[in-house]
Amino acid sequence: MIGLSFVAFVDILGFGEMVVADYENAAPGTTYLPSLKAAIHTALASATSINSKITQFSDSIVVSSPFSTSCEEFEQHLRLVRDLQSLLFNAGILCRGGISHGRHFHDETLLFSQGLIDAYRLKSQVATDPRIVVSGETLDLLYPTGAKLDFLIRDVDNEAFLDYLGHLDGNHVSGILEKFRPSLTKSSPRVRSKTAWLYRYANFCHEEIMLPELITMRRSNNT
Template sequence: MSNILKNYFVAFIDLLGFSNMVSHDCENPVSSQKYIDKLKSVHAQTKKLQGNLENLQLIQFSDSVVLALPFNKEKFHDFLSLVADYQYELLKNSILCRGGISYGMHHFEDDFLFSSGLIHAYNLEKDISVNPRIVISKDLIDLIYPQNGNENDLILKESDGSYFINYLHTRKYDEAWKGISSIVPDNLTNKPSIRGKHIWLINYYNHCFPTQKQREVALFQ
């Protein structure tokens, strides 16, 4: 029997606030539903992206999305670009996400999924990402860029040492801010977990567009 397990890049993405979206649309009249159509639209747009990368796998269940591509160093940038586009489409639809990208042995066939790469990516999302960012395994970074470190504009290194997808790279500042301002309220919530994510998002925007800062956040009041 041939070995069906092969090495893949694997991204695990968690849609933040999904349970609230489900509750909103399930508990309100049809005329007030606003999330299911957005999620279906983003999913449809993402499926179209499959044509841009041969052998790309897309799996979505509940609040989780898995993207996988056979491991090929030359395709790493293309894979990151696709994930970045997906994250940006979510932002434009007022949806935040976080996640992890890793690599490992992987097999998906007829709705059967068996993947160490997915486990690694999931653990990155669960233990490290915290904020609305998609963290990339340092082992993967070292494998792709063994000599000179990160050489990819789609990757940023944060102060905690984590690498994450720079999905606002080359975007239009006003379009990006429109997405952010549709999510972050004028008066930040006092709930620490949500407040921290919103502050991180504003600071990330300011980092990407330093001459177009839309808002300063006072961390100490």
């Protein structure tokens, strides 16, 4: 039956390039596929313990958990999605997405969901950078006096997103970021903007991570 659920829609950034890289490799399927599979299977182990579901298809991941007015159960859902995003980052994979709530059906073969449509809208219209934005309506419902969660950050546009780097070691984050540094110069303006946002977010979480000169130069030129 269709019931209320918390729903996350996650979009894997650069998925097409990942597929091409894997299948143009001398050993097809050994570049990104094992890391993506490991991240999702690790998250699935946690999902089972809280009666949540995870489905991945093409560049999309859907995570759903039974709805509850209990803040504790909502926070379990947020942690599950946050940890999945951290696992993907550790594998050098960025994503963006949205988290909402609504009527939702999710089994082994079928997704039929109002909550998924709302989460997808957040992904498409709001979470333009590598961040997973949480619906303001959902937060207002669960936290009518305001949400102050350790794993949520308010961005400059006042949208709340999952903090997937703050709980990781700063040196580790710095090392992973090096994989994305070439995108600051060799990719499209859209990709450069997403990469610059990632570096600014990492610097916010870990002050020891310095912003590349290219980012500070562009910021100075725009002022």
